[in-house]
Amino acid sequence: MFIFFYGKRRARIKTAISSYEHTCEYCKSNDMRVKVYQTYIHIFWIPFFPVGSKDAEIKCAKCNSPKWNDFIMKKYEASTRTPFYLYTWMLLIPLFIGLIAYICEQNAQHTREYFAKPQVGDLYEMKNPGNGRIVYFNMKITAIKNDSIRFRLEEAAFADNVEYIFLAHDLRKMRDSGLIVQIDRE
Structure with missing residues (x-):
């Protein structure tokens, strides 16, 4: 019997620390940590291809409390490119077929x-x-x-x-x- 593992996972594709015009209400810091995530389909935990839109998460860089700013979130989501490794299976399949043909x-x-x-x-x-x-x-x-x-x-x-x-x-x-x-x- 062959077991086939597949599903969806979320990968962090960018982390940035940026200055923010609003201060944190808890620690009064102006620095924030922005993380951008992309959901992808995997087969045997190897990324096949990305699906859906990117999601940004903003937290205070000092106290880690969550922030919500649509403008900055959309800016980071739009400027972040999906990395090529999320297309790993799409790259491996032609290589695998080529290897089989060669053999x-x-x-x-x-x-x-x-x-x-x-x-x-x-x-x-x-x-x-x-x-x-x-x-x-x-x-x-x-x-x-x-x-x-x-x-x-x-x-x-x-x-x-x-x-x-x-x-x-x-x-x-x-x-x-x-x-x-x-x-x-x-």
Whole structure:
């Protein structure tokens, strides 16, 4: 079972200390601390993208009592840019897709190279579509002589050590029809 964590969180995107024309009624200080927050959607606690509007919070810098000034709050909300890290998943998804494409291409390249120059010990992953379902199995090259290649099944269920001999042109037909899925070299 796969557990998927997602939700909304709030991130502080700016903190500033500013002078304010009104004095605090508790400590008589003119300095205030402004914090701007942005709500974002996360997947596995990694930000996906920001949602909603920014919110500013103003408190006295000395005694931490809350202040309310719409003009200053709106000024800070408007002047604060949403940081790029709140788009982390939006950046990671194309990188992840690119990485998968690169790995698949490298696998395909190795399979082409190994098919062109087979060696004893190469492991062929093959499929056999029959009886309405596809069965995958592994065969290992045990010997190569001229145009023929000798294979042995690698599954424990087929431990009877039966070897199969294929000609190179038969293997090409199998590869072209998609019966050879992948080739690994030890």
